[in-house]
C-alpha cells in the first residue's frame with residue numbers, strides 16, 4: 001500500500017441552504033502522513049472529509065489527490081476509504097468475510113479473498129479471530145475489523161471520522177497507539193477527524209486546528225501547543241491563562257502589554273504594534289511562584305493534588321489563574337493574603353484579540 005498527498009486548493013463548501021460550512025481553504029497533506037483535523041462540534045471537519053471522499057463537490061476551488069483533480073470523480077472511484085464512528089459490520093458474516101467484502105467486485109477467488117483478509121487481520125493483530133462473528137468480539141476488536149475492511153481495497157488515503165468516540169476511555173487510549181502503528185506500517189495517508197485534543201496530539205504527525213469553517217493553524221502537536229498563532233488555538237488546545245489588554249511597546253519579537261493586573265512582557269509573533277488590543281496567554285505549567293519577572297499579586301483559592309502535580313488556582317482581580325507545579329512535598333502557599341506569582345517573558349505569547357474556544361461550562365449550558 002502507498003499513501004498519496006491530498007491538496008485543498010482554495011476550496012470552499014456552501015450547502016444548498018446557503019450555509020457556508022467551509023471558508024476558502026488551502027491545505028496540503030503529505031503522502032504517508034498521519035494528519036488530524038481538530039476542532040469543536042460543527043466547525044466543518046466532516047464537511048472537509050466528505051469533499052475529500054467525493055460525497056460532496058467543492059463549491060469553489062478543488063480537491064487533488066496524488067496531484068489529480070477529483071472534480072466529477074465519485075466516492076467509489078477515488079483512492080480513498082472511509083471509517084465512521086458507528087461502524088457497520090455484517091453480524092452474520094465471519095470476521096474474515098467482513099474484511100474481504102470490498103474485494104468481491106475484484107473478481108478474486110474465495111481462496112484469494114480469504115488469504116488477503118488474513119493478511120489484513122494479521123496487520124491489525126486479529127489473525128486468530130478470523131472465523132468469529134463480529135458479535136463475539138470486543139468493541140476495540142470490532143473497530144480493528146473495520147480498519148482492516150477499509151484497508152482491504154488498498155486505499156491511498158484513509159479517512160477516519162471520530163472512529164474511537166464510541167469506545168470507553170481505556171480502549172480509546174489503547175487504540176490510539178494501535179492506529180498510529182497501523183498507519184506507519186502501511187504508509188497510507190490517514191486523515192483523522194476529532195474534537196479530542198488528546199487524540200490529535202498523541203497520534204498525529206501534523207494537526208490542523210479548525211474553527212467556524214476556517215483552519216486556524218497547521219503544525220506539529222508541539223508547535224500548536226507551544227506556539228499557538230491565534231487566541232482560538234491557544235484556548236482550545238491545552239489549558240491557558242489569559243490576560244487581556246493593549247500593546248504598549250514592541251521590539252525584536254517581544255512586546256509589553258498593559259492589563260488590569262499590570263504590565264507584562266511576552267513574545268509577539270504577529271509583530272502587533274502599540275495600541276493593538278491583544279490577549280496574553282501563558283500555560284499553567286509555565287507559571288512560577290516567587291518569580292520576579294512579569295510578577296503579579298494573586299490570592300490562592302484552592303489546590304488540587306494530581307499525583308505528581310499540584311494544581312493551584314489563584315484569583316487576580318476577578319480572573320482565575322491556574323498554576324501547575326511539580327509536587328515535591330515542599331510547596332507552601334499561604335491561603336490568606338496576596339502571593340506573588342509570575343512567568344518568564346519567553347513562556348508567554350501575545351496574540352491578537354479574537355474568538356476563544358468555548359469552555360466546558362459554556363458548552364454544558366447550551
Ligand code: ATP
Pocket residue numbers: 015016017019021039040041042043044045046047048195
Ligand atoms: P461534528 O464534530 O459535530 O460532526 P463537524 O465539525 O464535523 O461537527 P460538520 O458536520 O462539517 O461539522 O458541519 C459543519 C456545519 O455545517 C455545521 O454548522 C452543520 O450544521 C452544517 N451542515 C452540515 N451538513 C449540512 C447540510 N447538509 N446542509 C446544511 N448545513 C449543514
